Amino acid sequence: MNTDLILRQQLMQRVFARMNDRQREAVFCVDGPLLILAGAGSGKTTVLINRIANLVQFGRAYHSPEIADLTEAQRAELQACASGLQMPSPELLSLLAVDPCPAWRILAITFTNKAAGELKERLVARLGPEGNDVTAGTFHSFCARILRREGEYLGYSSHFTIYDTDDSRRLMKEILKSRGIDEKTLPVKTVLGEISRAKDSLMSPDDYAAAMSVDPRLRKVSDCYAIYQARLKEADAMDFDDLLCKTVELFTTHPEVLQRYQNRYDYLMVDEYQDTNHAQYRLVSLLAARSGNLCVVGDDDQSIYQFRGATIENILNFEDEFAGCKTIRLEQNYRSTGRILTAANHVIAQNKGRKGKTLWTANPEGEKIDIVTFDNGDEEARWIAGRILDKVAVGAHLRDFAVLYRANAQSASIETALVRSGIPYRIFGGHRFYDTQEVRDAMAYLRVLCNPTDAVALRRIINQPRRGIGDTTLERAAGLAEQQDIPLYEVLSHADEYADLQRASAKIKGFIAMMDALRDKLEQPDVLPHDVYREMLEVTGYQKMWELQGEAEAERVQNLQELESAIRKYEDESDEGAASLAGFLEEASLMTDVDNYDADADTVVLMTMHAAKGLEFPTVFLPGMEDGVFPSLQTMFEPDKMEEERRLCYVAITRARERLIITNAVSRLMYGQTNRNRPSRFLNDIPPAVKAETKKTTARPFMTEAFGGNRGGFDGGFGGYGHRSGGVRTSYDDSRMPDYESYSQETPPAAARSSWAATPATPPKPATPAAPCAWQVGDRVKHNAFGSGTVKAASPMGNDVLLTIAFDKIGEKKLMGKFARLEKES
DNA sequence: TTATGGCGATTTTTT
DNA sequence: ATCGCCATAA
Numbered sequence: 001m002n003t004d005l006i007l008r009q010q011l012m013q014r015v016f017a018r019m020n021d022r023q024r025e026a027v028f029c030v031d032g033p034l035l036i037l038a039g040a041g042s043g044k045t046t047v048l049i050n051r052i053a054n055l056v057q058f059g060r061a062y063h064s065p066e067i068a069d070l071t072e073a074q075r076a077e078l079q080a081c082a083s084g085l086q087m088p089s090p091e092l093l094s095l096l097a098v099d100p101c102p103a104w105r106i107l108a109i110t111f112t113n114k115a116a117g118e119l120k121e122r123l124v125a126r127l128g129p130e131g132n133d134v135t136a137g138t139f140h141s142f143c144a145r146i147l148r149r150e151g152e153y154l155g156y157s158s159h160f161t162i163y164d165t166d167d168s169r170r171l172m173k174e175i176l177k178s179r180g181i182d183e184k185t186l187p188v189k190t191v192l193g194e195i196s197r198a199k200d201s202l203m204s205p206d207d208y209a210a211a212m213s214v215d216p217r218l219r220k221v222s223d224c225y226a227i228y229q230a231r232l233k234e235a236d237a238m239d240f241d242d243l244l245c246k247t248v249e250l251f252t253t254h255p256e257v258l259q260r261y262q263n264r265y266d267y268l269m270v271d272e273y274q275d276t277n278h279a280q281y282r283l284v285s286l287l288a289a290r291s292g293n294l295c296v297v298g299d300d301d302q303s304i305y306q307f308r309g310a311t312i313e314n315i316l317n318f319e320d321e322f323a324g325c326k327t328i329r330l331e332q333n334y335r336s337t338g339r340i341l342t343a344a345n346h347v348i349a350q351n352k353g354r355k356g357k358t359l360w361t362a363n364p365e366g367e368k369i370d371i372v373t374f375d376n377g378d379e380e381a382r383w384i385a386g387r388i389l390d391k392v393a394v395g396a397h398l399r400d401f402a403v404l405y406r407a408n409a410q411s412a413s414i415e416t417a418l419v420r421s422g423i424p425y426r427i428f429g430g431h432r433f434y435d436t437q438e439v440r441d442a443m444a445y446l447r448v449l450c451n452p453t454d455a456v457a458l459r460r461i462i463n464q465p466r467r468g469i470g471d472t473t474l475e476r477a478a479g480l481a482e483q484q485d486i487p488l489y490e491v492l493s494h495a496d497e498y499a500d501l502q503r504a505s506a507k508i509k510g511f512i513a514m515m516d517a518l519r520d521k522l523e524q525p526d527v528l529p530h531d532v533y534r535e536m537l538e539v540t541g542y543q544k545m546w547e548l549q550g551e552a553e554a555e556r557v558q559n560l561q562e563l564e565s566a567i568r569k570y571e572d573e574s575d576e577g578a579a580s581l582a583g584f585l586e587e588a589s590l591m592t593d594v595d596n597y598d599a600d601a602d603t604v605v606l607m608t609m610h611a612a613k614g615l616e617f618p619t620v621f622l623p624g625m626e627d628g629v630f631p632s633l634q635t636m637f638e639p640d641k642m643e644e645e646r647r648l649c650y651v652a653i654t655r656a657r658e659r660l661i662i663t664n665a666v667s668r669l670m671y672g673q674t675n676r677n678r679p680s681r682f683l684n685d686i687p688p689a690v691k692a693e694t695k696k697t698t699a700r701p702f703m704t705e706a707f708g709g710n711r712g713g714f715d716g717g718f719g720g721y722g723h724r725s726g727g728v729r730t731s732y733d734d735s736r737m738p739d740y741e742s743y744s745q746e747t748p749p750a751a752a753r754s755s756w757a758a759t760p761a762t763p764p765k766p767a768t769p770a771a772p773c774a775w776q777v778g779d780r781v782k783h784n785a786f787g788s789g790t791v792k793a794a795s796p797m798g799n800d801v802l803l804t805i806a807f808d809k810i811g812e813k814k815l816m817g818k819f820a821r822l823e824k825e826s
Numbered sequence: 827t828t829a830t831g832g833c834g835a836t837t838t839t840t841t
Numbered sequence: 842a843t844c845g846c847c848a849t850a851a
Contacts, residue, residue, distance in 0.1 A: 610838085
């Protein structure tokens with residue numbers, strides 16, 4: 001009997017053999033509250049997957065004294081499996097399990113949709129179709145699902161609309177205007193920020209009003225909050241924050257509903273716990289209150305969203321809040337080289353109030369961290385592009401490179417340099433597809449079809465294209481709606497009955513009739529959402545409106561087509577007959593850019609450091625490492641913000657697997673102004689032993705050595721950059737990239753992924769086929785930025801060719817043949 | 827009601 | 842540098 005228990009433990013150790021001791025401990029610890037402090041790259045996703053797999057396959061078996069009686073044959077099989085000779089059969093598994101948990105009773109909450117998708121994918125790879133039964137989603141998507149089902153308890157319909165920040169802004173603008181509040185004294189974003197903070201901490205408009213001081217400005221905010229909520233309600237709409245706090249409200253006011261969800265889920269897991277806010281904490285506590293099985297994973301050092309309401313206290317106090325909590329630290333990093341990790345550790349060590357954690361790695365030390373200084377941002381950007389081409393020339397993939405910056409505004413110069421070098425890249429953040437005017441308008445049409453009471457959407461499109469229904473008319477109609485407490489759409493439907501609307505009533509009725517007809521179509525069976533979308537573009541004249549603008553707005557027409565593809569894609573991915581327009585709108589409203597990140601596409605990646613959280617790249621560039629850029633100017637004098645900034649730096653550094661290249665510039669053009677910045681203070685914290693500093697700056701004769709040397713503190717204006725003519729030669733080793741295998745557990749090699757016993761084998765890289773080359777050595781070519789030149793060398797690479805071209809004016813450049821827009825010159 | 831031009835203010839991060 | 846607001850003119 002006792003030996004059976006030991007054998008079972010041995011077998012389980014084998015099944016989860018690919019993990020280290022601490023990780024396995026987390027996997028086997030299934031009962032009660034568990035805090036996993038997972039350092040960057042410590043394989044926390046792997047732990048989550050395995051922990052769920054353990055719950056489903058073995059339940060509480062590892063620490064349980066119970067075991068079924070085994071026959072001799074079964075014991076023989078167990079013995080064989082325990083010594084790694086064979087894999088356990090399903091029969092044996094079910095015999096060994098103690099209280100296994102059906103997948104559908106597990107809830108996993110992640111930070112992004114992409115993370116949730118990945119989790120699902122890997123669970124299916126591990127558990128088969130049953131993996132799909134795990135509820136995995138973001139807080140927002142999970143709450144949205146609950147509210148669609150249960151919203152009626154709170155007076156919302158099942159097809160309520162989700163307002164995004166732009167919708168909220170429009171609505172608030174209207175409110176401020178109607179209340180005669182000058183936007184200069186009380187900006188929209190200030191009001192919305194206050195409201196958002198209130199919602200994060202679960203304060204209703206009444207709570208807020210009650211807690212308010214006599215500050216007249218905050219009194220106004222309080223009024224606006226109340227009106228804002230009322231207007232949302234009238235529009236059958238919720239904003240992002242509502243999704244969370246309305247769910248909490250639902251659970252606290254309707255215990256019987258809460259109980260249903262508590263009973264449904266036996267095990268809860270929350271990823272990125274350091275980025276949760278108070279409302280999210282409450283939600284999780286409520287859901288886990290029955291089972292008590294709450295596992296949160298997070299890293300206090302990677303908390304970078306406090307600025308938008310995340311409270312690090314959630315993680316710092318977890319052990320106090322949840323009695324009997326067990327804490328497990330994952331400190332072995334599988335991602336980065338030793339030097340990169342050393343740098344990260346030293347940077348983060350400067351922060352106070354940490355849980356305390358030092359990452360270590362068994363990975364090779366790796367190359368030193370390059371720190372390169374330039375005269376200006378353009379030089380910096382050009383060098384980065386050149387460096388990428390150099391490495392691609394010796395076998396690197398474009399997708400191996402990421403450029404991570406503090407603010408989106410920094411992307412422009414990098415983009416220019418990449419375009420000039422013909423390097424394909426993808427950029428995340430900044431203007432997104434769903435944020436373009438035309439896509440938002442088209443979406444607004446669809447929203448009005450699904451939910452006519454959505455006043456923000458209605459006002460957005462009613463005169464787009466021009467229908468002669470202007471502001472005056474709309475203001476009157478909105479006034480009437482408010483007076484009678486009915487939806488704007490309702491007033492417009494009966495426009496002819498109001499004296500005030502006589503003049504425009506024919507036009508209004510035409511518009512309403514058109515929308516009603518489209519809505520009828522929507523309800524017909526066998527009509528797919530994209531059919532309705534297409535017809536909408538047609539009959540509303542919206543697409544025509546852009547087409548008439550000609551070539552200049554061609555991209556907008558393209559985006560409208562693209563939206564149709566997105567709808568079709570949604571239809572394809574939905575279950576037969578389950579694709580509804582409302583469903584698409586919901587998915588789209590909770591979609592973010594990073595969700596679309598495709599690690600396989602072979603291009604360089606540009607994104608903010610925030611957006612890069614959770615991702616990793618072989619080579620990472622961190623441009624703009626200057627005080628005032630990173631750390632950003634508005635954080636430099638506030639200690640709390642400075643700490644968050646430092647954590648962001650830690651996150652950025654730990655994205656790199658093999659190489660980290662940090663750059664800065666003596667002077668930089670940003671927001672239309674040229675600034676001279678000192679090198680980032682974070683650089684001081686990186687030990688000299690792991691960094692290789694290089695100056696690529698030109699002489700400034702009027703400066704002497706006396707000005708050189710950077711001591712701490714501000715020296716007003718001119719930072720100390722004294723260099724002799726010619727600068728210092730580059731010193732970095734230009735040989736090939738390190739060739740060791742990367743041990744990343746977050747992305748195991750495909751071959752190793754499903755095999756249960758260790759011996760991961762990396763499949764050999766397929767040879768890259770030679771591509772036909774449009775350019776020959778000796779050709780004369782013309783480039784629209786660099787002018788004329790002669791092709792000096794052409795080496796095939798992937799399905800493209802790397803050209804070295806000697807330009808007449810500016811010397812030699814390396815360009816990718818497919819992407820550089822070259823013309824032949826006779 | 828719509829189109830245009832000039833002006834001023836605004837630049838962190840985003841589910 | 843870019844965006845959004847406002848006033849003015851058509």
